[in-house]
Amino acid sequence: MQFREIIGQEETKKHLIQTVKENRVSHAQLFLGPEGSGSLPLAVAYAQYICCESKGENDSCGECGSCRKYLKLIHPDLHFSYPFFARHKDDTAITFLAEWRNVFLENPYLGIDDWRNQFDAENKQANINIAECHQIIHKLSLKPFESEYKVLIMWLPEYLDKEGNTLLKVIEEPAQKTLFLLVAQNSDQILNTILSRTQLVKINRLEDRVIRETLVNRHHADENRAARIAYLSEGNYQAALRQLNEEVNNNFDLFIKWLRLCVSNQVAQVIDHVDVIAKLGRENQKGLLRYGIKLIRESIMILSGANSLVHLTSEELEFVTRLSNAINLAKAEALIVEMERSHYHVERNANPKILFLDVSLLFVKILKFNTLPKGTQYIT
CATH class of the missing domain: 1.10.8 (Helicase, Ruva Protein; domain 3)
Known part of the structure; x- marks a missing residue:
């Protein structure tokens, strides 16, 4: 992976390159950024640049022996660790290395759901287990085979449980010329003992x-x-x-019909509409909820006096304008909270009919009967 292949993040690229030029490469770094921001490809490109045999001013050469192996993720001094769905207690990241290489090379911006979709995970939870921690210690105890550095890139250290404490010594006092690059999305979910031993590389969300x-x-x-x-x-x-x-979807029609049925308290029609939504599939259901949250937030923007909504279509603008006249901040907040909760449960394979019927009835209470959940921030 070369820096030029990564979209945006120009300041971060310059910073990483400068650390190499000035010989300020920290042995343990935390690349912290939201999903889809490019944290993982940045870590890989950084490692490739460090190990490149013919570095350019702003990027690795892409042609030396080291770069060619990095481009295929087969360099003997490049190691990966990541959450996986263990079938046996002795499974480690190496067990799933072929799948990992294929997924990353196809899409370096992958999220945990994209990784999960490669497997028949059933109800298994992704994690980085104790066997993997021992494997990491073993790999990093070896001398480099070809490069000056050996590198371990750990994707989503949030999935390390207390077993991660076994890595403290190798993180704090690694063998010479060893790099430990963690790529995370939420620092609050990382063990504090690990967090305190890394140097932060903050990666912002990509600009629109x-x-x-x-x-x-x-x-x-x-x-x-x-x-x-x-x-x-x-x-x-x-x-x-x-x-x-995705094919051009009809989220707009689905969402406004859903709200209108809830406002009018047409329970039979609501149930029929829930059946339609339940058949969409998990990703489309999540897309519908995200779209609904966006529209409600646009109504909040209007209620707050921010009317620069040029990104909306004329139909959407008309709808959010009408909606902003029919609801207040408290109702808008309650609707968003319920949809975010539903999005969370859709990701975890909740029964869609039960879930969307439940949220529909809550919509009825909020929109028709003005009954807001306890703890709503804007209740006066």
């Missing part, structure tokens, strides 16, 4: 402009559709790619 230009230039998307997807993706390039690859 960067995603829009990438969709147009790399994927030949229509300019208007690219702008709309960039806005809805909220800086997540992976989410933008998912939306780009």
Whole structure:
């Protein structure tokens, strides 16, 4: 992976390159950024640049023996650790290395759901187990085979439980010329004992402009559709790619019909509509909920006096304007909270009919009967 292949993040790239030029490469670093921001490809490109045999001013050469092996993720001094769905207690990341290489090379911006979809995970939870921790210690105790450095990139250390404490010594006092690069999304979920031993590399969400230009230039998307997807993706390039690859959906019609049925308290029709939503499939259900949250937030923008909503279509603008006249901040907050909760449960394979019927009845209480959940922030 070369820096030039990674979209945006120009300041972070410059910072990483400068640390190599000034010989300030910290042995343990935490690449912290939201999903789809490019944290993982940045870590790989950084490792490749460090190990490149013919470094350029702003990137690895891409042609030396080290780079060619890095480009295929087969360099003997490059190691990966990541959450996996263990079938046996002795399974480690190496067990799933072939799948990992294929998924990363196809899409370096992958999220945990994209990784999960490669397996028949059933109800198994992803984690980084004690066997993997022991494997990491063993791998990092070896001398480099070819490069000056040996590198371990751990994706999503949030999935390390207390077993992660076995890695403290190798993180704090690694063998010479050993790099430990952690790639995380939420520092609050990382063991404090590990967090305190790393140097932070903060990676911001991607700008809408960067995603829009990438969709147009790399994927030949229509300019208007690219702008709309960039806005809805909220800086997540992976989410933008998912939306780009989806057929044009009817989320607008589905969502406004859902709200109108709830407002009018037409229970029989609500049940029929829930059946329609339940048949959409998990990813489309999540997309519908994210879209609904966006529209409600636009209504909040209008209620707050921010009327610069040029990214909306004329139909959407008309709808959110009407909605802002029919609800207040407290109701808007309650609707968003319920949809975010539903999104969480959809990700975890909740029964869609039961889930969407439940949230529909809560919508009825909020919109028809003005009954707000306890703890709603804007209740006066």
